[in-house]
Amino acid sequence: MTETGKHSLTEDAQGIAYGATMAAFGIVILTHLGLVTGQTAGLAVLISYATGWGFGPVFFAVNLPFYVIGYLRMGKVFVAKTFVAVALLSALSLWLPGQVSFAHLNPWVGAVLFGFLSGSALMALFRHGASLGGIGIVALILQDRLGWRAGLVQLGFDVILFALAFLVIDARAVLISALGALVVNLVVAINHRRDRYIAT
Amino acid sequence: MVEHTPSPDRIRHSAVDDAQGIGFGVIMAALGMHILTHMGFVTGQTTGLAVLIAHLTGLPFPAVYFAVTLPFLGLAWKRLGPRFALKTLVTTAALSALVAVLPHWVEIGRIEPAVAAILFGLLFGIAALAAIRHGGSFGGLSVLWIELQDRTGFPAGHAQLLSDVVIFGLAALILPLDTLAYSFLGAAVFSLFLAVNHRRDRYVAA
Numbered sequence: 001m002t003e004t005g006k007h008s009l010t011e012d013a014q015g016i017a018y019g020a021t022m023a024a025f026g027i028v029i030l031t032h033l034g035l036v037t038g039q040t041a042g043l044a045v046l047i048s049y050a051t052g053w054g055f056g057p058v059f060f061a062v063n064l065p066f067y068v069i070g071y072l073r074m075g076k077v078f079v080a081k082t083f084v085a086v087a088l089l090s091a092l093s094l095w096l097p098g099q100v101s102f103a104h105l106n107p108w109v110g111a112v113l114f115g116f117l118s119g120s121a122l123m124a125l126f127r128h129g130a131s132l133g134g135i136g137i138v139a140l141i142l143q144d145r146l147g148w149r150a151g152l153v154q155l156g157f158d159v160i161l162f163a164l165a166f167l168v169i170d171a172r173a174v175l176i177s178a179l180g181a182l183v184v185n186l187v188v189a190i191n192h193r194r195d196r197y198i199a200t
Numbered sequence: 201m202v203e204h205t206p207s208p209d210r211i212r213h214s215a216v217d218d219a220q221g222i223g224f225g226v227i228m229a230a231l232g233m234h235i236l237t238h239m240g241f242v243t244g245q246t247t248g249l250a251v252l253i254a255h256l257t258g259l260p261f262p263a264v265y266f267a268v269t270l271p272f273l274g275l276a277w278k279r280l281g282p283r284f285a286l287k288t289l290v291t292t293a294a295l296s297a298l299v300a301v302l303p304h305w306v307e308i309g310r311i312e313p314a315v316a317a318i319l320f321g322l323l324f325g326i327a328a329l330a331a332i333r334h335g336g337s338f339g340g341l342s343v344l345w346i347e348l349q350d351r352t353g354f355p356a357g358h359a360q361l362l363s364d365v366v367i368f369g370l371a372a373l374i375l376p377l378d379t380l381a382y383s384f385l386g387a388a389v390f391s392l393f394l395a396v397n398h399r400r401d402r403y404v405a406a
Contacts, residue, residue, distance in 0.1 A: 001399075001401075004399075004401040004402060010396075011396060014392075014393075014396055014397075015397075018322060018326075018393070021318070021319075021322060022322065022326075025319060096315070099311065099312040099315040100308075100310075100311050100312070100315060100316075100319070101308075101309035101310050101311075102306065102307060102308060102309050103307040103308065103309040104306075104307035105305070105306055105307070106304075106305035106306070109302075109305040109306060110306070112227070113227070113231065113306070116224055116227055116228065120224070120228070120326055186220070187220075187224070190216070190217060190220055191220075191221075193405070195210045196210065196211075196403060196404055196405040197402060197403050197404075198402055198403075198404055199399075199402040
């Protein structure tokens with residue numbers, strides 16, 4: 001068995017591969033249903049719907065500015081792992097819809113499945129020292145510089161995203177999307193505990 | 201005295217923690233079983249046994265799965281206590297019910313068999329990991345392996361792999377070769393995922 005306190009390269013690789021794969025499966029469900037979500041992925045989904053460009057390239061592009069900020073705030077290992085996770089998710093979300101399709105999908109059930117798949121993906125990425133990009137880092141910097149609460153900044157960002165979503169998808173789809181985003185946030189809020197999962 | 205003991209909150213899950221962990225496990229496992237049965241794949245452990253029995257008898261898979269887990273509840277009670285047995289019963293009942301209704305909500309169109317196998321392995325792996333970390337179980341044979349790991353330190357992932365060989369041997373007699381190969385891929389992803397990530401030394405809460 002490998003050391004308790006530190007993940008090996010292989011362990012991090014499988015954790016990041018798991019996170020990117022489950023996140024991509026979540027995105028297949030989300031975009032099949034025409035729903036939106038929060039944070040950086042939500043911004044990419046919204047741009048993708050508004051422009052007709054694919055989620056994968058948009059998500060990859062949207063994340064680019066954050067690597068510079070992330071490098072200054074979180075260090076190069078975190079930035080490198082996040083880059084790999086984002087690139088892998090971008091590539092998988094281009095490829096996966098051709099491999100998995102749904103004949104019928106209840107939108108409420110789909111939103112809940114999206115929430116658990118993405119929440120679990122984020123947990124794996126966080127525990128293996130990666131993330132899915134930018135907004136969270138900006139929120140941490142604003143907390144340091146201006147004293148704004150990082151959680152509230154992220155919430156504010158999602159409120160703006162969901163308000164904009166009304167311009168792109170119908171009100172019922174926004175409501176169903178909110179359920180999915182709630183599940184994601186609950187999974188992370190309850191389970192992201194550095195004192196319980198102690199390896200880094 | 202009290203201030204020298206570590207915070208109990210760190211090492212002990214609340215009822216809400218456990219309920220959401222096991223609930224998550226049930227939902228991920230149901231999605232995995234839905235993909236598995238849609239593709240006609242087999243797998244190891246209790247689920248694999250249930251797939252084989254459902255295949256041979258023509259009975260619905262969710263009912264067979266629930267029935268197969270029942271005899272092991274006695275063992276769970278004897279070795280791990282009535283609380284664990286009751287939790288296992290609730291978990292397997294919820295899982296069977298969800299697998300029975302999920303096809304009405306999620307109708308799969310087309311899945312590339314290799315992709316289906318990998319998704320199944322990851323979904324089942326994360327479901328098992330969440331259930332184990334939150335003191336839950338999907339019943340059946342897994343009770344034996346968790347008990348074995350806790351008593352002797354023999355990794356649950358390895359014990360599962362060995363018993364899977366027996367179930368796959370039986371499946372080889374009734375399934376086409378390509379279905380068997382994809383099934384093996386799914387079971388390998390599941391077993392590897394659990395062997396790498398099931399670490400009591402890293403996830404310290406119980």
